[in-house]
Amino acid sequence: MLKRLIDLLASICGLLVVLPVLIVVTVLIRIKLGSPILFSQLRPGKNGKLFRMYKFRSMTSETDEHGELLPDAQRLTKFGQFLRSASLDELPGLLNVIKGDMSLVGPRPLLPEYLPLYSEHQARRHEVRPGITGWAQVNGRNTLSWEQKFDLDVWYVDNQSLLLDIKIILMTVQKVIRRKDINQQGEATMTKFTGSDSQKDDN
Known part of the structure; x- marks a missing residue:
């Protein structure tokens, strides 16, 4: 309950503080990428319950001759890369925190299609609300590899505390300023999760 109260107060105050930034980013996205301004997608939250997550749009909607979206690397512009490296695309997530779908700190919400691919251990990341930032x-x-990420997510579930959340937020600010670890090597974004190696071996 204390964490939820802190999330709510911090998100409301945060939105008020960054309101000028939100307005500027909205205008720039409209000019450089067009509509829609926001990217929304269903993601699993606590206990795997689906919710609609909001982010600032950072990619174009370009398609190939078959009407399929082009690969991320071809749709991610320099402006979109800047939004991601500065984590400005995550600011609308504060609305999700206010709604109670997310927390400021927690495992990042991933795609619903990953749910049946998790091991029992990996699925424990859904025991808490997902976060805008996380361990x-x-x-x-x-x-990181997917397995490393999930191990860190579960470690957070088992060790969460107010002090740890403060530490993660301070480390996040440092990462954003230094713009480190944005993309996986050789990829515009993170490659899709297709199941852990142990699961594949069992199958």
């Missing part, structure tokens, strides 16, 4: 994000972010 995995400040310990390597997209440079």
